Amino acid sequence: MxxxxxxxxxxxxxxxxxxxxxxxxxxxxxxxxxxxxxxxxxxVEETVRLMVVKKDGSRVPYDRGKIISGLTKACYKRPVSAERIQTLVEEIEDQLYRTYDKEVETTDIGQIASDKLKAVDRVAYVRFASVYKQFRDIEDFLAEVKEVMDTAAPLDGPTQGKLF
Ligand SMILES: [Zn+2]
Incomplete structure (x- = not known):
């Protein structure tokens, strides 16, 4: 100096x-x-925070708390530990920061989060997806549930709950 x-x-x-x-x-x-x-x-050099573009076009700074609360609600009474949710959030953010430079749409965050959640707990996934996708009608929702049930079949036997 x-x-x-x-x-x-x-x-x-x-x-x-x-x-x-x-x-x-x-x-x-x-x-x-x-x-x-x-x-x-x-x-630390001040950097521009990742901005989240909402459906109405408004922008708010990325807020980790919102993801945590969304995932926590989705995982209510599911065999998913708080620690697992924490690592899930880190994985989601890791992907966000690698893929998006300054702005990301809420729907993209929802997509990334639900993709990751799907691999962790399928019930939590359906709950989460039903909120973020805001299913236009019950048909969409049922299609999604059916897809989950089809792929989940081998896991939903007596071993369920012991896997995580
Ligand atoms: Zn001097």
């Missing part, structure tokens, strides 16, 4: 501490030439 007094770019750090609840690292430095001390602040 360039010394503000003599301009030399050689110093040693004599003290480091975090500030602003860990958002900033404050370092006390000493110039190796003039021995004067100065302070630098280091913070």
């Amino acid at each position: 360039q010394c503000p007094f003599c301009g030399l770019d050689k110093d040693k750090v004599i003290d480091s501490r975090s500030a602003e609840q860990g958002k900033v690292i404050r370092r006390r430095r000493e110039c190796l030439r003039c021995k004067r001390r100065f302070t630098t602040y280091e913070r």
